[in-house]
Amino acid sequence: xxxxxxxxxxxxxxxxxxxxxxxxxxxxxxxxxxxxxxxxxxxxxxxxxxxxxxxxxxxxxxxxxxxxxxxxxxxxxxxxxxxxxxxxxxxxxxxxxxxxxxxxxxxxxxxxxxxxxxxxxxxxxxxxxxxxxxxxxxxxxxxxxxxxxxxxxxxxxxxxxxxxxxxxxxxxxxxxxx
Amino acid sequence: xxxxxxxxxxxxxxxxxxxxxxxxxxxxxxxxxxxxxxxxxxxxxxxxxxxxxxxxxxxxxxxxxxxxxxxxxxxxxxxxxxxxxxxxxxxxxxxxxxxxxxxxxxxxxxxxxxxxxxxxxxxxxxxxxxxxxxxxxxxxxxxxxxxxxxxxxxxxxxxxxxxxxxxxxxxxxxxxxxxxxxxxxxxxxxxxxxxxxxxxxxxxxxxxxxxxxx
Numbered sequence: 001x002x003x004x005x006x007x008x009x010x011x012x013x014x015x016x017x018x019x020x021x022x023x024x025x026x027x028x029x030x031x032x033x034x035x036x037x038x039x040x041x042x043x044x045x046x047x048x049x050x051x052x053x054x055x056x057x058x059x060x061x062x063x064x065x066x067x068x069x070x071x072x073x074x075x076x077x078x079x080x081x082x083x084x085x086x087x088x089x090x091x092x093x094x095x096x097x098x099x100x101x102x103x104x105x106x107x108x109x110x111x112x113x114x115x116x117x118x119x120x121x122x123x124x125x126x127x128x129x130x131x132x133x134x135x136x137x138x139x140x141x142x143x144x145x146x147x148x149x150x151x152x153x154x155x156x157x158x159x160x161x162x163x164x165x166x167x168x169x170x171x172x173x174x175x176x177x178x
Numbered sequence: 179x180x181x182x183x184x185x186x187x188x189x190x191x192x193x194x195x196x197x198x199x200x201x202x203x204x205x206x207x208x209x210x211x212x213x214x215x216x217x218x219x220x221x222x223x224x225x226x227x228x229x230x231x232x233x234x235x236x237x238x239x240x241x242x243x244x245x246x247x248x249x250x251x252x253x254x255x256x257x258x259x260x261x262x263x264x265x266x267x268x269x270x271x272x273x274x275x276x277x278x279x280x281x282x283x284x285x286x287x288x289x290x291x292x293x294x295x296x297x298x299x300x301x302x303x304x305x306x307x308x309x310x311x312x313x314x315x316x317x318x319x320x321x322x323x324x325x326x327x328x329x330x331x332x333x334x335x336x337x338x339x340x341x342x343x344x345x346x347x348x349x350x351x352x353x354x355x356x357x358x359x360x361x362x363x364x365x366x367x368x369x370x371x372x373x374x375x376x377x378x379x380x381x382x383x384x385x386x387x388x389x390x391x392x
Contacts, residue, residue, distance in 0.1 A: 004264045006192045009257060013185050024240045027247060029179070047181065049254045050247065057246060064243045 007153055011099035014072075015045040018055070018065045048103060055107070069113075072097065073104060078116050085120035086127055089150025097152040121154075128155050132162025180218065180251035183210045184258030191265040200269050202306035208259065215255050218248045270307075270315045274322055277335045277384040336380060346376045347391040354387045 002008070025037040031044050038044075046054075046065075054064045071077075072093035080088045090097040101117045104110075128151065131144055151159060187207055194201050222245060226233055235242035305312065326334045354366040359378040366372075366387065382388045 003257065004261045006188055006195070006261055006265065009188045009261055010185075010192065012254075013181070013188075022239055022243065024243045026240075026244045030247075049181070050250050053250055054243070054246060064239075064246070 007096060007099065010153075011096040011103060012049040013047045014070065014094055014096060014100045015047055016051050016070045016104075017043060017068050018046050018051050019043050019068070020065045021062050022064065024064075048100075052103075052107065067107060069104060069108065069110075070094070070100065073101060073113060078113065081116050081120045085123040086147065088120075089146075090124075090152040090155070091150050093152075095152055096154075098154045124155060125158060128159050129162040132159045133166040180214060180248075181254045181258075183207055183214060184255045187211065187262040188258050191262045195265065200266060200273070200306055203266070203308040203311065204262075205308065208262070211255050211259055215252050218252050218255075222248050266311065267314060270311065271318060274315060274319050275335055277381060333380075341376050344375055344377075345373055346379075348372055348374060348379055348383070348388040349391055350387065351389050352387055354382065357382070 020038055020040055020042050023037055023040045027038040028034050028036045030046065031038055031042055051065065051067055055067045057064060077088065077093055094100050098117065098121060101113065105114050105117075127147065131148060148159070187204060190204060190207075225241060225245060233241075307315070322335075349371045350366040350368055353368050356363050356365045357378070359374060361375070364372055364374065366382075371391070379388055383390055
């Protein structure tokens with residue numbers, strides 16, 4: 001996690017639903033309506049880098065806007081993950097699904113969300129590692145391919161490492177035999 | 179919306195992370211982002227002007243909010259710009275350590291730049307490095323050379339693989355002129371083959387002048 005980390009920056013650009021708590025005359029463009037003032041109570045989707053600090057900055061007692069959880073971490077997805085983590089194509093929810101989850105858990109008190117995410121990651125990681133190790137070895141396409149397409153960034157990184165680990169191990173073993 | 183251009187840069191950097199070469203510098207997009215920052219800054223200055231340096235955020239929340247949004251957009255753009263350039267300089271340093279020549283690099287980039295121009299808007303410049311990047315890599319290579327110069331008997335950027343044979347067969351892929359070896363001079367003309375000591379030609383192989391046979 002560094003200032004220059006491209007994945008973190010891209011996670012920061014994930015949109016989250018927000019509700020403005022006060023009227024701002026010059027921010028209409030955030031709601032695609034530059035000529036109109038942004039009314040209090042307007043719901044807009046803002047990237048995390050903008051929304052987070054606007055939600056945390058307190059002038060007097062009310063913040064500028066209130067955040068809510070993005071649909072990618074909504075009840076539907078969570079229920080599906082609870083049922084079978086392997087069956088959910090996380091990439092369709094968000095490219096940086098876990099990154100987004102981690103950021104939201106910093107902002108929200110949602111112990112259950114954390115538990116579900118952690119369990120999903122562990123269950124899926126096993127599957128990812130399995131595919132990473134035998135990639136290219138056997139031609140079992142079909143369901144594996146569907147699963148692979150649903151991987152988000154963390155999982156893709158994991159997959160690459162599993163794959164390279166297996167490859168490196170094999171090369172080393174070959175070298176030893178000589 | 180503000181910040182979209184910056185995002186584009188970062189996505190571009192992310193896509194090119196795994197490439198073996200450096201795609202052309204996104205001059206237009208970078209210029210667009212810096213222009214956005216200047217506009218935002220101007221906007222902030224304009225908004226603050228009537229307050230004469232005594233702005234009270236409590237009293238005028240709407241303005242405070244607008245200012246904060248502008249400020250955050252500037253900060254975001256800065257981060258995107260820095261990350262984009264860092265990803266490129268990292269790549270350049272990596273190439274320098276792998277023993278690519280700077281001049282070589284610029285020439286090579288043209289070829290690969292044309293091939294990969296569908297990746298982004300190639301500006302049609304002669305090099306895929308910005309002038310600043312060329313300067314950077316030149317100075318970095320100088321530093322690296324000075325650092326390596328401290329150990330005359332070890333080549334820090336040499337291959338980590340122990341050689342299997344002292345002598346190898348090589349074929350010249352381009353004309354490289356005459357080179358001096360311990361066993362006299364050899365003239366590398368295109369498509370000629372030689373049986374030479376590996377240590378003598380390692381650099382030339384890395385630079386793509388020679389191809390190892392067998």
